[in-house]
Amino acid sequence: MKTIERNLSGKKVAILATDGFEQEELLSPLEALKQANAEVKIVSPAGHRTIKGWNHTDWGKSVNVDVSLDSAQVEEFDALVLPGWVLNPDQLRRDPAAVEFVRTFFESGKPIAAICHGPQMLIEAEVVRGHKLTSFVSIKTDLKNAGAEWVDEEVVVDQGLVTSRSPDDLPAFNAKMIEEIAEGVHRRVLMV
Numbered sequence: 139m140k141t142i143e144r145n146l147s148g149k150k151v152a153i154l155a156t157d158g159f160e161q162e163e164l165l166s167p168l169e170a171l172k173q174a175n176a177e178v179k180i181v182s183p184a185g186h187r188t189i190k191g192w193n194h195t196d197w198g199k200s201v202n203v204d205v206s207l208d209s210a211q212v213e214e215f216d217a218l219v220l221p222g223w224v225l226n227p228d229q230l231r232r233d234p235a236a237v238e239f240v241r242t243f244f245e246s247g248k249p250i251a252a253i254c255h256g257p258q259m260l261i262e263a264e265v266v267r268g269h270k271l272t273s274f275v276s277i278k279t280d281l282k283n284a285g286a287e288w289v290d291e292e293v294v295v296d297q298g299l300v301t302s303r304s305p306d307d308l309p310a311f312n313a314k315m316i317e318e319i320a321e322g323v324h325r326r327v328l329m330v
Contacts, residue, residue, distance in 0.1 A: 144320045146176035151319065152205070152215040154181050154239060154259070158225025161191035161198040162305040163253050167219050168201075170312035176319065179204040179215070183233050192223045207235050212242045217319040222254025222274065231262035241265060244299075247323040251300040251315035253307070257281060260299070270296045272303050298324030 151171050155164055164180075171178045182189050185206040191198040218240065220227070230236040241263040243250055252260055257273040258280065260266045267285030272294045281288045293302045293310040298318050302311035318324070 144174050144316045146171065146174040146316065146319055149216040149319055150177045150214060151217045151219060152179055152181045152210065153219040153221065154230065154236060155189060155221055155226055156182050156184055156229050157190050158223055158229065159189065159191050159221045160223035160254055160305065161193040162308060163221035164191060164201065166308045167312055167315060170316060174316050181205045181207055181210045183207040183236060192225060207239065210239065212239065212246060217249040218243045219315065220250065220252035220256035220259050222256040224255055227255045227258040231258055237262050247298065247325060249298040249300065249318040249324065251311065253302045253311055254304055257301055269299055270294055271299065271301045273301060274303055
């Protein structure tokens with residue numbers, strides 16, 4: 139993995155996930171953030187236990203949860219990462235606390251990075267209208283119906299929102315995610 143040049147010392151990043159996250163889409167950003175000296179916490183409604191990843195066609199590695207969603211405070215973090223795969227965001231978007239966590243991040247202007255099916259959480263939080271995003275192609279119509287401008291590019295940045303399509307885009311996703319976190323809070327408009 140290419141070393142990222144930006145230094146995120148003093149930055150604290152939340153990765154919101156639950157069972158069924160795409161293994162590469164959590165572990166690769168986690169490693170990139172750590173290489174950039176960020177403090178990273180896995181936040182999950184699963185509480186203080188482990189959550190299991192999905193590795194292409196079967197269950198993969200487990201990761202430890204650092205912070206239970208019910209005790210996580212947006213004010214404690216500088217950025218949010220939303221890994222994908224189908225199961226992970228599908229479960230999270232049914233959890234009102236997870237949706238509110240994402241919405242509050244958006245409203246704070248803090249960077250949010252979402253990959254693959256991760257933007258489903260942005261749809262559920264009702265924050266995509268008027269923003270340019272990308273995602274896994276199967277949720278393109280969902281994003282458009284929610285008011286986003288969907289494009290087929292490896293990474294898209296719009297007012298601190300970083301989105302990518304799939305694990306193939308992780309190098310570009312990680313680089314832009316770190317760049318946006320280094321820049322800090324972004325002025326963002328919530329379109330209604």
